[in-house]
Every structure is written in C-alpha cells, then in structure tokens.
Amino acid sequence: MxxxxxxxxxxxxxxxxxxxxxxxxxxxxxxxxxLAAADKLILPGVGAFPDGMKNLKARGLIDLLDDLVIxxxxxxxxxxxxxxxxxxxxxxxxDTQGLGWIDAxxxxxxxxxxxxxxxHVGWNDTAIDAxxxxxxxxxxxxxxxxxxxxxxxxxxxxxxxxxxxxxxxFTAAVQKGNIFGTQxxxxxSQQHGxxxxxxxxxxx
Amino acid sequence: xxxxxxxxxxxxxxxxxxxxxxxxxxxRYTHNFVDSWSVDEIVMLDVTRDxxxxxAAFFKVVTQFAKECFVPLAVGGGIxxxxxxxxxxxxGGDKVVINSGxxxxxxxxxxxxxxxxxxxxxxxxxxxxSDAVDGGYEVVSHFARNGTGKSPADWARxxxxxxAGEVLxxxxxxxxxxxxxxxPLCKLVSDAVTVPxxxxxxxxxWKHFVEGVTDGGLSAVxxxxxxxxxxxxxxxxxxxMEKKGIPVRL
Numbered sequence: 001m002x003x004x005x006x007x008x009x010x011x012x013x014x015x016x017x018x019x020x021x022x023x024x025x026x027x028x029x030x031x032x033x034x035l036a037a038a039d040k041l042i043l044p045g046v047g048a049f050p051d052g053m054k055n056l057k058a059r060g061l062i063d064l065l066d067d068l069v070i071x072x073x074x075x076x077x078x079x080x081x082x083x084x085x086x087x088x089x090x091x092x093x094x095d096t097q098g099l100g101w102i103d104a105x106x107x108x109x110x111x112x113x114x115x116x117x118x119x120h121v122g123w124n125d126t127a128i129d130a131x132x133x134x135x136x137x138x139x140x141x142x143x144x145x146x147x148x149x150x151x152x153x154x155x156x157x158x159x160x161x162x163x164x165x166x167x168x169x170f171t172a173a174v175q176k177g178n179i180f181g182t183q184x185x186x187x188x189s190q191q192h193g194x195x196x197x198x199x200x201x202x203x204x
Numbered sequence: 205x206x207x208x209x210x211x212x213x214x215x216x217x218x219x220x221x222x223x224x225x226x227x228x229x230x231x232r233y234t235h236n237f238v239d240s241w242s243v244d245e246i247v248m249l250d251v252t253r254d255x256x257x258x259x260a261a262f263f264k265v266v267t268q269f270a271k272e273c274f275v276p277l278a279v280g281g282g283i284x285x286x287x288x289x290x291x292x293x294x295x296g297g298d299k300v301v302i303n304s305g306x307x308x309x310x311x312x313x314x315x316x317x318x319x320x321x322x323x324x325x326x327x328x329x330x331x332x333x334s335d336a337v338d339g340g341y342e343v344v345s346h347f348a349r350n351g352t353g354k355s356p357a358d359w360a361r362x363x364x365x366x367x368a369g370e371v372l373x374x375x376x377x378x379x380x381x382x383x384x385x386x387x388p389l390c391k392l393v394s395d396a397v398t399v400p401x402x403x404x405x406x407x408x409x410w411k412h413f414v415e416g417v418t419d420g421g422l423s424a425v426x427x428x429x430x431x432x433x434x435x436x437x438x439x440x441x442x443x444x445m446e447k448k449g450i451p452v453r454l
Contacts, residue, residue, distance in 0.1 A: 010293035010320055017271045017296070046298055048321040081321070093318065116206075117400045117423060119323040119369045123207040123244060123453040143207065143453050145244075145276055147298065147323045149369065166206055188276045188298065 002026040002201065003038025005065075005082075007055040009047030011185075015079065018187035022198050030059040040204060041065075041074055044187075045081025049090035049106065049150070052081050053098065062099070069101065075178045075204040077197075083181035084152060086174070092150050101179050104155035104171070109148070111167020119149040120166045126184065132161035132175045133203040134182070134196050142192045144172070144184035152183065180204060207453045208417050209244040209424035210442060213404055215251045216281070219261025223428050224251065225380025227330075227348045242438035243275060244453060247301060247326075247372075247426065250281030253347060263295050270296020278326055284308075289316055293324075301372060303328040307345040307352055310366055317367030326402070327368035331356040331389055332376045341389055348376045356389065357396035364397045371397055372426070374404040380428075382408025390420030402426050410444040417450050 002019050004012055004026050012028045019026040019042070026042075027034055035041065043065075045052055056062055068074045078086045087098045090106035098106065109118050123143040128135045144164075151170035154160055162173035164183070173182045180200060186193035214221055248269065250262040259282065266279055279292045280301025289300050300320075306313050306327055316325045334342035336353075343354040352359070360371045373393045375386035385406045394401040400423035403416045407427045416425040442452045 010324070011298055013267075013270060013294065013296045014273075014277075014298065018274060021274075046293065046320055046324055048318060051319055092321070117398055119399065120206065121323065121370060121400050122209050122423065125205065147276065149322050185276070185298070188274060190274050194274065
C-alpha cells in the first residue's frame with residue numbers, strides 16, 4: 001500500500017491515478033495509522049509553500065513524518081511542492097521553515113536571461129547527474145513536465161541527482177537515502193514519468 | 205531548453221464536449237477523443253451558459269478524464285469562489301483557468317495564488333477589436349457579452365501583479381475561424397508580461413502555430429479544432445514546428 005499524504009492541496013488524484021495505472025494500491029490520507037502502515041509515502045503538491053507546511057502542521061503530520069521517514073526510514077517521494085517541502089525553508093510569501101530533510105533552501109527562480117519567463121512551465125530536458133534508481137531506464141536529457149516559480153538550491157553532490165536549466169541550473173531531483181524528490185511532475189510526464197514512478201514504487 | 209507547448213482546449217456544455225465558433229456552440233464536431241499522448245497539456249473549460257445548469261456534469265467529466273490523463277490539466281469555466289477552485293483541483297486539475305471571475309473580483313487571482321501558488325492560476329482573457337481602447341483591443345467577459353473598457357495588455361499586467369502564473373489570450377473574432385491567431389493581440393499581451401502566455405483561437409494549419417510562437421511571442425499555442433486532436437496530426441504539427449526551428453517535445 002502506498003500512502004499519498006493528504007495535505008489538502010491539489011493534485012492528489014492525479015498522483016493516485018498514476019499509481020493505480022502502474023498496478024499499485026494507494027490511499028490518499030492524513031490518518032496517522034494509515035500512513036504508518038503504508039509501505040511507501042508520496043508527498044505530492046500543487047500549492048504554496050506556507051500553506052503546505054501549515055496544513056501538514058494542522059493535521060499533526062510533521063512529527064509523524066519525521067518518525068516514519070527519518071527514524072523508520074520509510075521511502076518517501078516528494079513531488080513539486082512536496083519536493084520543495086523536503087528542503088530547509090522557502091522564500092515563497094515570506095520565509096517558511098520546511099521539513100528540513102534536504103539541506104537546501106527554496107528560492108525564487110530568477111533566470112539570468114530576462115526573456116525567459118517565470119513561472120517555468122512546460123517540458124524541459126533533465127540532466128541525470130548521479131546514479132539513482134529513480135532514473136533506471138530513463139535516458140539522460142529526458143523531458144519532464146515542470147510548473148514552478150521557486151527552485152531548490154543545490155543540496156550538494158550526491159544529493160542532487162538531476163538538474164534542469166532555465167536561465168541557470170537548478171535541482172530537478174534529489175535522493176538522500178530513503179528520501180526522494182522531483183521538482184517536475186512524474187505523474188504528468190507521460191512515459192518517462194510513469195517509469196520514474198514505477199522505479200520508486202518497485203525499487204526504492 | 206524549455207519546449208514550446210501545443211495545448212488542446214476542450215470546451216464542454218453541460219458535460220458534453222463541443223467546439224465553438226465566434227463564441228457560439230458549434231455541434232458539428234463532437235468526437236469524444238483526444239490524443240492525450242502527443243499533446244503537451246490539456247485545458248478543459250465548462251462553457252455552459254445556463255447559470256442554473258448542474259455543475260456536477262462537468263465535474264464528473266473532469267474527474268473521469270483526469271484519471272487517465274498523464275499530461276497537465278488546466279480546468280476552468282464558471283470559477284467564482286475558492287470552493288469552486290478546491291472542487292476543480294480535487295477533480296484532478298493541476299491549474300485553474302479564471303476569466304469573468306477575475307474581471308468581477310481581481311483580488312480572486314491573489315486569493316488562489318496564495319493558496320495554490322502562482323503557477324496554478326491561469327488568467328484567461330477574451331479580447332475583441334475596439335477603437336475605443338488603447339492598443340485597439342478591449343477585454344470582454346461573461347462569454348464576450350460584457351465590455352470592460354480595459355486593454356488586454358493592461359489587464360494581463362495587472363493579473364501578473366496580482367499573482368497569475370500564466371495568461372491565456374483568446375481572440376473572440378478568430379474563434380473557430382481557422383484564419384490564424386490574432387498575432388498583434390498575442391504580441392501585445394506577451395510583451396506586457398513576464399509570465400508565459402498561451403494563445404487561443406484561429407489556428408487552422410501548422411504554420412499558424414509557428415507564427416504564434418515566432419511572431420506572437422507565445423509560450424504555448426492552443427487549438428480547439430478537432431482536426432488537431434488526432435494522433436497523427438498533433439505529432440505532425442510538432443514535427444513541422446521543429447523543422448521551422450521551434451523547440452518542441454516530439
């Protein structure tokens with residue numbers, strides 16, 4: 001059973017749809033027992049960072065997730081906002097503390113080339129920079145779908161496993177032990193995205 | 205490099221897919237299929253005019269569609285409140301498209317951006333030619349029935365400041381015309397903002413997509429024409445765009 005963490009902010013059903021398509025059972029929940037019982041967790045997200053953290057707190061999920069992910073080493077995949085929430089903090093609408101599992105802040109995308117538009121929306125090449133099971137069977141430079149205004153700063157070699165360029169390189173995917181995250185939306189990135197999700201579901 | 209997007213726009217009346225011409229329903233094409241594989245993004249709009257109509261039909265269609273849709277889905281039509289936004293996001297929308305709701309209450313843009321982030325808010329602007337407004341176009345709302353006196357460039361800029369993450373510009377006159385995008389209108393809007401701009405209405409052949417990007421400054425070219433939905437046509441349109449030097453996802 002895959003636990004899709006319900007923080008009340010959008011895009012949960014798309015992730016559940018993709019997991020179902022890949023033949024795995026998933027439950028969308030904020031229930032502590034159900035999340036504790038899940039084999040793996042997905043922290044999805046379309047939302048603003050402060051509301052994401054606020055909702056996790058309001059549902060009493062922060063300590064629970066710390067316990068499940070850090071102490072019990074349950075595999076987790078953060079997607080888009082869910083990925084950013086893994087970081088230290090974000091500048092989106094002020095300064096908000098994140099879950100802090102990945103040692104990097106989230107900052108505004110500011111392309112050097114001012115003709116490049118922000119938010120960064122659409123399909124972009126993703127360079128695979130380190131060995132990571134998420135990218136098994138996925139070619140270097142594969143296109144994934146991004147939609148974001150903020151980016152995670154470089155969390156350092158060995159943690160950043162993929163990068164993307166939009167007027168400057170930024171972190172596209174991370175892995176730190178059992179913690180995985182992608183800035184792009186695998187559930188919206190067609191075949192490569194489904195392969196990545198399958199890798200997480202079956203190999204993480 | 206970020207690819208230019210080819211986006212399919214699907215309009216629904218009481219849960220039934222149809223297309224429009226000059227903003228009126230045109231039921232000639234009601235095939236219920238979309239190539240959701242080659243297309244880069246899908247926009248679903250509820251254009252039901254009957255205000256008393258049950259919104260559940262559209263919600264159901266979105267929910268069904270989202271289950272099997274592995275490309276981004278933007279959803280709109282009749283969105284007036286945060287409850288409407290939550291409903292559409294819960295149905296599987298990745299973004300919401302707002303138009304008349306933003307004209308009525310511009311701060312609605314900010315409210316959605318605060319909850320879901322700017323990248324979630326697509327400001328849809330319908331525009332008609334007008335001599336009375338600077339720039340030669342006027343923003344219209346409520347199915348193009350109401351004038352607003354605003355220029356599309358000004359409204360787009362205001363929308364961006366309020367938190368819109370993308371702008372969808374639609375020419376009322378070009379709707380269903382197949383004569384190409386209204387390029388000066390697209391250019392006015394894309395020059396006015398730094399967020400991505402999507403263009404809709406008028407695409408009749410592959411060259412129009414190229415013009416929309418190169419001359420109109422569009423980040424995404426949209427089509428509502430059923431002839432563009434079939435598997436081979438989306439792929440061939442993209443191959444054509446690539447040959448003309450436009451980066452696309454093949």
